[in-house]
Amino acid sequence: MPPADAHPDTGTGPAPQAGTGTEDTLDLQLSEELLALFADGAPRPATPGPPPPVRPATLPQAPGAGAELRPGGAGLLDGPAQWRPVTTPAGVFQLVPVRPRRDVAAISRWMNDPAVAAFWELAGPESVTAAHLRSQLDGDGRSVPCLGVLDGTPMSYWEIYRADLDPLARHYPARPHDTGIHLLIGGVSDRGRGVGTTLLRAVADLVLDNRPRCARVVAEPDLRNTPSVSAFLSAGFRFSAEVELPDKRAALMIRDRAHRALL
Numbered sequence: 001m002p003p004a005d006a007h008p009d010t011g012t013g014p015a016p017q018a019g020t021g022t023e024d025t026l027d028l029q030l031s032e033e034l035l036a037l038f039a040d041g042a043p044r045p046a047t048p049g050p051p052p053p054v055r056p057a058t059l060p061q062a063p064g065a066g067a068e069l070r071p072g073g074a075g076l077l078d079g080p081a082q083w084r085p086v087t088t089p090a091g092v093f094q095l096v097p098v099r100p101r102r103d104v105a106a107i108s109r110w111m112n113d114p115a116v117a118a119f120w121e122l123a124g125p126e127s128v129t130a131a132h133l134r135s136q137l138d139g140d141g142r143s144v145p146c147l148g149v150l151d152g153t154p155m156s157y158w159e160i161y162r163a164d165l166d167p168l169a170r171h172y173p174a175r176p177h178d179t180g181i182h183l184l185i186g187g188v189s190d191r192g193r194g195v196g197t198t199l200l201r202a203v204a205d206l207v208l209d210n211r212p213r214c215a216r217v218v219a220e221p222d223l224r225n226t227p228s229v230s231a232f233l234s235a236g237f238r239f240s241a242e243v244e245l246p247d248k249r250a251a252l253m254i255r256d257r258a259h260r261a262l263l
Helices: 032-040 100-111 114-120 126-137 167-171 195-210 226-234
Strands: 086-088 091-097 143-150 153-162 179-185 216-219 238-245 248-256
Touching: 086 195, 091 153, 091 195, 100 114, 100 126, 100 143, 100 153, 126 143, 143 195, 153 195, 167 238, 179 195, 195 216, 195 226, 226 238, 226 248
Parallel strands: 179 216
Antiparallel strands: 086 091, 091 143, 143 153, 153 179, 216 248, 238 248
16 A cells, blocks of 8 residues: 555654565556546547646646546546646645656655655665656556645645555455545645645545546555644544554554545
8 A cells, every 4th residue: 555644734744665576556456447447437438528728726737546546537646747726724725646757856855854754765876766657657547646736836745645545445344436645745844734634635635626437536645644634633524443554553544535525
């Protein structure tokens, strides 16, 4: 499975993943027929419609992961590349799918922050981060790495992924189209002042707004990371259960579409 959610306000990152031999998001092998079933939920028309209009973006748009390049569909995650910017209390925020040549240096620099490296375990040369990104970008589209751009400045790293197609689904009662998120706040100046909580809520809302078949947004921060769990609670998630994952004991956090207006 992907690295666990970073603590958005202290700069701690996800639980160790690289080099540990634990499960990865891309480990589950699915047939093309099954992927199409999960992606669409209904037959595709014989003739694909016209392509969506080009939308201006803060940064140059990169193609989505593998499934987003398939004709006639937006892929397993309904095209995060097309999700519009949103206005938050922290500023105008947008998810921009990662383009390695453009973004690997910044993401690698964040991964080498000791507070982040202790959890993500992606410290080292840029090639380490590049390999982590490429494993998603060359996959079937079940995980999309993104930059978080706030008021025109890249300041966070996100992974939006299909939790129901992830090894995480072996450890909780997953439902079709459950969507997971992981977060890393890059700049020290953006940590510890509530920005992470604000953006967690914004990204969960983006998922629910753009993925009508998704009823729940999920996350699994390390249970010991009390500030992270608190940030998710403040962002409208509820604590669902403790789950034993290969690399940690996690707090399963869920934001329900049905309770969205109440939390």
